[in-house]
Amino acid sequence: MWEYSDIVMDHFRNPRNVGKIENPDGTGTVGSLACGDALTLMFKLDENQRICDVKFQTFGCASAIASSSALTEMLAGKTVDEAEKLTNKDIAAFLGGLPDQKMHCSVMGREALEVAIHNYRTGESGIKHLDDHIICTCFGVSENEIRRIVTENSITNIEDVTNFCKAGGGCGMCQSDIQKIIDSVSSTRSLTPPSPAEQPRKALTNIQKIKLIEEVVEREIRPSLQKDGGDIELIDVVGNRVLIGFRGMCAGCQSSAFTKHDFIEAKLREFVSPEIIVVEEGE
């Protein structure tokens, strides 16, 4: 059995906003019986241009039903412009996470929303049409769609692409094309590294801060230490005090105090917060 969160199971057992709307302002249908899941989403706007009614019908597994139901709850009260900003990640997060192999259910929700908004704005067909270059013919996934999923979810391997949009999960013939898309997205990613100076710094929650510290250690710090045969262990974070331990060649190295202050602390201050203080265990 899948390890579904309680929220997923609640939305599966008691789906919200099931059905259809008479004369909806926007309608979007994605998926098919052959693919194994499909979703029709409809919404209606009130006089303030906010979504006042939203309904769905889903053919699919427990997490497909839960993702659709969650999406309808997330849309209520939003303007179309606000709704447009929702990503599949938002849907998965709302549900308390989805198993990797089920992430495509959240993508189906976002796709249906996109088609419904397109239908509202242009009056064009509320059925997803495949307008650009198809990469995966088994599941009808286009190059643009794969590119978008890879970018939005920072995907680096084919397996995750399959988990998120099914592409490559049928005959497997398109996997080399998918790899090319991943490579092309990741090359643009590394060309524009996030410049800390340009990013507006928001107040971080504790969890966000710890995650960011971990990321910076992995990306900016550990590789340099490992080059010299050393390593670092992140032990604890209390407020702005980051407790670390030196490992390998770094442990007992005479210049470890220098490494700690002028390298590790400097990096963490640059990427996380200027208030960071790095403390070595036992200090």
Place this chain on the structure above:
Amino acid sequence: MNTIYLDNNATTCIAPEVREAMMPYFNERYGNPSSMHLFGGQIAKDIREAREKVAAFINADPSEIIFTSCGTESDNMAIHGCAEVLGNQARLITSRVEHPAVLGPCRHLRDKGHPLFEIPVDNLGQLDMDTYSAALKGDGKKLVSIMWANNETGVVFPIEKIAAMAKAAGAIIHTDAVQIAGKATIDVRKVPVDMLAISGHKIHAPKGIGCLYVRRGTRLRTFMIGGHQENGRRGGTENVAFIVALGVAVECAAAHQASEAQHLARLRDKLEQGLLATCPDARVNGDPLHRLPNTSNISFEFIEGEAILYHISDLGICASTGSACAAGSLEPSHVIRAMGVPFTAVHGSIRFSLSRYTTEAEIDYVLEKFPPVIKRLRDLSPFSKDSAPPIEL
């Protein structure tokens, strides 16, 4: 909440008499049957008796039985062990609807250079005998591995004919008899197969025990090397408790078989006919005339199997599905697809499989609780007939 267990083709409960027979081997009878002392040596006698029981179950000689850890090991042992003897030019012939324990090794050997023929089935799930006959033609060494009964649909192949054709063509034939065991008589004197695999946990023995029948004279390269056990054909200290359990399990199966088949078929038919009568747009997958008495595979159109399973699980009912979503893959059941079942029905296929412990009251409970689940999911589905979806099917 009571558990209504209708997933017996996946695994079965351990029969009380089997459990009892095993227990001494977890306590005082822990000796090694290879030891040169009575404490261990007496255990060898228990294994011999179990081997005799298993041999009697399929009308074989005890020396033709190799105990293994499971059905999958038995299938691997048969296919790899025989292919190695025949050489890498040997042609492999199997069916499209085999269990992964057979399809996996066959495709592995294909990748290593063996020519492989996967024989298709018709829309009832029956083997295409013309293609099979054509695949057997020609010179060269051949290994056939075709199942006796299908685990997903319960379809029973005419194995006697299949084996006779293989022998006439000079091929070695192995059959996966994991699902048929206990549900119909197996007689290797009548059915000329060279090898035959059985799994314990499908016939009320524990998981972790199986056996392979190898007809005397069949050459088989040893698969598990490094021990004299099983006559040098499968190294490793014997799993005594489970071997004894398998002996008792086949004894029970043989004793119950005739009455059990009737009991199973009656309850299965009641369940199947009841569900078809109360759930519109449902169809049975498989060959109604040649089917295991305990298995019913029904497709409920326009809805998806995993969603059905989760809802009935909330009601205490256990079954399984051929839907892609439940398998963790994106491809629905290879068995159902090989039968040409339309896509509208593939994803909503549900398999019920009964056992000798299934009661009428349980079937009545399912007949009461199951149809509302189907209706509920169809009310959700954009494909339901009354829904008139904005999409072309």
